[in-house]
Amino acid sequence: MEKNQEHSEPVEPVVASRGRRSILQWIFLVGHRVFLSLFLFLFFLSLFLQFPFFQHWAVGRITHSLSQTLETRVEVGGFRLGWMSRLSLKEVIIDDRE
Numbered sequence: 001m002e003k004n005q006e007h008s009e010p011v012e013p014v015v016a017s018r019g020r021r022s023i024l025q026w027i028f029l030v031g032h033r034v035f036l037s038l039f040l041f042l043f044f045l046s047l048f049l050q051f052p053f054f055q056h057w058a059v060g061r062i063t064h065s066l067s068q069t070l071e072t073r074v075e076v077g078g079f080r081l082g083w084m085s086r087l088s089l090k091e092v093i094i095d096d097r098e
Helices: 023-048 052-070
Strands: 074-081 087-094
Touching (some): 052 074
């Protein structure tokens, strides 16, 4: 310890207050954050898919992409997504190229 020149009291060195985390603790912390983020993303996605506005937007994006990929007209009137991997499509039209 050094002595302060103005005062005769010893000066303590400043030590970082954060301890070093082990690699295992770091992996555990990052894993929890990734899992929580993925869970929240899927939860809100499934929640938004229940709203008609989002359903129409999603159907428009998917049918536009399919129309460009297949180079033909693709239309879907709507869909209903159930909680247990159930998907119901309404008014599906896929034209033949010829």
